Structure formats: structure tokens, C-alpha cells
Amino acid sequence: MPNANEMLLQVRGLKKHFPVGGGLLRRHRAVIKAVDGVDLTLERGETLGLVGESGCGKTTIGRAILRLVDPSAGTATFHTALEEGEARRPHAVFDMKKSDLRRLRRQMQIVFQDPYGSLNPRMTVGALLREPLTVHGLSTRGEAGDRVTELLETVGLNPAHARRYPHEFSGGQRQRIGIARALAVRPELIIADEPVSALDVSIQAQIINLLKVLQDRFRLSYLFISHDLRVVRHISDRVAVMYLGKIVETATRDQLYAKPLHPYTSALLSAVPLPDPTLGRDRIILKGDVPNPANLPPGCPFHPRCPLAEARCKTEVPVLEDKGNGHKSACHLV
């Protein structure tokens, strides 16, 4: 649990717009507003769950924070020490030079959804884990072997596995390797992008438990990106719900799940199938699909599917505002 609310990451007004269509001689190109003005904060040792459906922009946020894509607008301030023994101070992530960026990235790592696609099949597990150590100049060859052993043990694998290749492992074990690789450089922030979505439930539970143990042990902060509301509820301290590039609701985990304010959040929660056949539930079934992000509806982007929508929802864009106790929602009506 975070103590003394030490700020780690502050994102303000983040936008990422992708131009699409057009062509060589055309003037007007459509723009997809994948992320359209997002504010986020993350404290040390905290987990922020970022939920939403495909195409809502949650993955792009993670990538923009790591500068894997260049943001179109906004700021991100990361409070950390770039060198061992240096005092922690704020760094403007989006203004950093490439050379400084590498040192910053030591403090923020990513774990991907697909443990099959994110590990080089031609490298042994040992080599995969040594690579980040070499890149960041963290250990000599001799020390690296010890560190690899330590990392494998930390994520619940056998040190003898260092000599094997990724294809020799099951999905759950591969995800453990992915986590070990992220941990190798002792980061403060891990951006976990759907880390358990490709795994079977019993394996999913093992990985979630591991992430929690590691968080306590190394005081990690997680930006946990997922479409699975059950998993997000289990792991998060706070949750932000995204729809079409914007955060529509954010609150503590308990506030959000006990009393969702935004009609989209309510619909999402009610759509989750629960493993209890005796529950008679009043399900909110949304009409239609998510609109084309290149051609967003005017007003509230959710209004065409919203069961509560009124006239002004079609014209006025709602802003994300505090509805009491820090529980924020972007809705005219609730």
C-alpha cells in the first residue's frame, strides 16, 4: 500500500491523434483521436487499473508514457532518480532527449499481453534476462549470471530454465519470463498491458498473485491495462474507465465497483458474466457498437448508446468532474 502518498507519475492533457486516409495529393485527412485529453496520476506502490473496450485508447496511453509512440500533446512528469544515489526529482518525459530517455526507461518497464510474441525465440531465457542488464550497464558478465538466477527464482521459475528457449515454456511460464525481464533493471513503474488476457483462468490467478507479491516486495507501481473488470477489481487501488479516447470515470476501486456513476461504467459492470447461476440480474444491454473513432458523434461520445441520454447530451461535451470524495465522472446526468 502506498504510504505518505509519494507522487510517481502525473499525466496531464495527454493526446495522441493518428492521421488516417488522405493520400499524396489530398489535403484533408481524417484524424483518429486515440487518446484525447487524458489526465492520470500514479503514486508509488499503487496500482491504477485502466479499463475499457478495444479501441478505447488504453494501450496507446501506456505506449505514450513510455514514448513508444510520440504524444500529440500533453505532459507526463515522472518523479524518480535517474542515477543510483541521486535525489528523486521530476522529469518531463515528453521533453527528454533520446539519450536521457534510456536512463528514464530503466525506471519504467512494460509487460505485454502476448508472452508468445514478446520474447525473441532465438534467445535463451538467460540471454533474454541478461540483455536489459547489459543495455543499461547494470552488471558485468560475472554478476549477470547471479542476477539471472535471482530473477528466475523471484518469478517462481527454476534457475536451470536459463538455458532453455521460450518455446519450451507454457503460456504462464512465458509470462513469468516477461515479468522477470521487466524486473531485471529494478524499475519503479511497470506498465502491464493485458498481462493475463491470453492465459487460462487457473494460470491467470497464479500470475496475478505473483504481480501482487512483487509489488509489495519491490514497492512497484503498476499501470494495469485490461478489458477484464474482474481482474482489474482484484488488483487495483484506483480505477479509470475509458471510452473513445477519454476517461469517463475514475475513483478508488471500492467506490467505482460499489457505486458506478457513469452509465457506461454501469453497463460494463452489468455485462460481466458472474459464476453464480442463482443470481437474477437486471442486465443493461447497450445498443449498437462503439462508434468509428474517425467520426465521433457530437456532444457526449457515449450518447448514441446511452440508455439515459437527453437532448443536451447530443450537443454538449461533458467534462470529467469531481462528484464528491474524489469520485470523478464525465456525465451531464449523474
Place this chain on the structure above:
Amino acid sequence: MTNTILRVNDLKTYFDTESGVVRAVDGVSFEVEAGRTLGIVGESGCGKSMTAYSILGLIPQPPGRIAGGEVFFEDRDLLKLSPRQIRAIRGNDIAMIFQEPMTSLNPVFTVGEQIAEAVRLHRGADRKDAWRRAVELLGLVDIPLPEERAESYPHELSGGMRQRAMIAMAISCDPKLLIADEPTTALDVTIQAQILDVLRRLQEELGMGLMLITHDLGIVAEMAHEVLVMYAGQVVERADVKTLFGSPSHPYTRGLLASVPTMSSDAEELSTIEGTVPDPVGFPAGCRFAPRCDFAVEACGRPQALEDAGSRHLVRCGEWQRVVQAETV
């Protein structure tokens, strides 16, 4: 008043591979009744999809082969039919929908043309009637503006719309049995809710039997009347849905249920099933779950039969009474 439309008896589907024989489906028995939903649940590689493919004669042979069993559909054993005879049943009396509709739809024809073609082939309708029926079917699965959508190509539709189009095609010949293999796994949760709603409504209206294959226990709880839990090619537990979730009696079923994060529990740690599924080439000789089981005793080294645990409740575990009495899940 039960009306069994499909009866699978001791079905065995094996694959001959370089490293040995994979017993993908190993002695599976069950029935599907008209107007009822049988949920088949299990993790990757448990044999749930292979069971469905075997019923429809869709196992690639070789390397696969049906090593034994019977699949009775209306008094005919599907396993004894010629490929031609089974084709007449597939798509007519038994239809199937898959996880990824894009791979089952032809990208160069409009969805209307594809559904109309199915109607013409199976029903002998003329072009105009077939087209009219296609539009009607698209409306039946809640596709807005079905006349316009019928003119769309698959790539112009969203994932949810494509799955609806697949369902429309599947029900075009009023099948008595619909097999749905992970029909919503690739979809977002709000779209999944829509598709499940469509399936439930169509089943009620058409009275068809539904065999729903899924890894999601939540979907099983909401959709199924009866449930089959599979592990390593075998049925480990079978019960009506309330019994299965109310008093799960196989250690694997209990482990699976406990590892799902819920929307209400405050437990810090999720319960897990240690270890991994055994290698399909070298299943343990006795109970296949024993190496991962907290309840395992010496007797588990011998093959376990399905034991009767009450009204139509079967459990493949000699220790099930001890499992049920155990407090903690």
C-alpha cells in the same frame, strides 16, 4: 419431458503425432436435449473443441482419428456416415459457429449473398426468396438496417456484427442443434452481452439444442442448463448448472471456480491450481488431475470412473465425498 437430440457415447478422438498418441478426447459421453443448453467448460487443450469437431466430422484425418464411440443424432450414428451424408446434416440439422467469424465468412461476398447461398443450397429456394430470407435472418439477430447490412462485405462489419451474421447463417436452416465454440471470446464485454442475449432468445424461439463451449465459468452460469467440466480429454464432472456451482464435487471444478476473481470477494490472494496441465502424450495412468490435486491419495494412481453423486450428477473422483465435506475451496 425430455427430448434428447444428441447422444454422445464414449467418444474417443486420438491424434498420431511424432512424439506419440495424443488422446485429445478420451471417452466422453453426454446428451443434448431440445431447447436446452449444455455448457462444456475447461481450459485450453482439455478437448472441448475437439469433441465438437468430432461430432461434425471436422477432425483432419490423418493425423486425427476417431478411435471409438458413438454419436447418435436422431437414431443415426454420425460416426458411421459417409462424408457426403454428414455434409447433408452439417449446416442443416446441426450448425456451428466459431470464435473468429472472420475466418468462417468469405471476404469476397457480401454477408447477404453468403446467407442467401446457404438458404438456396439447403432449402432449394430461388434467388429472390433466398435474399429475402437472408435479410429477415439478419433482422432476427438484431442487426440494425438489415437491408443495407446485407449488402456489406465482412470486413465492413465490426466483430460483433460479423458474429451476428454468422449466427444468422447458422440458423438459416432451422437447425435442431447449434454448436457454439467460444462464440464471444474475441468480443468486448458489452458486445458479448448482446450476442449471448441473441443466442438465448433464438434458442427459446426456435427450440433448438445449444452446445456452448467456453472457458468462461461466468458464461456457463448464465447460459447453461447442464454443464460438463472437461480436463485432459475427459469429463471430470457433469451436473445441472445449480448443482455444479452450488456443490462442485471434483477438486478440479472447485479449483477452477476458486481461481476466478469475483466482483465481491475481498480476498487479497486468489486461489490457484498449482502446476500445469499434463503433457497430452503422457497423461498419468490414474487420475489425470492427481499430480495437481490437494486431495490425492494412493488410490488416485488408478484410473477413476465417473461416480454417481446424486441426481444426474457425475464426478470422476473416488474421493468426492471427502472433497464436498472440505470447508475451504
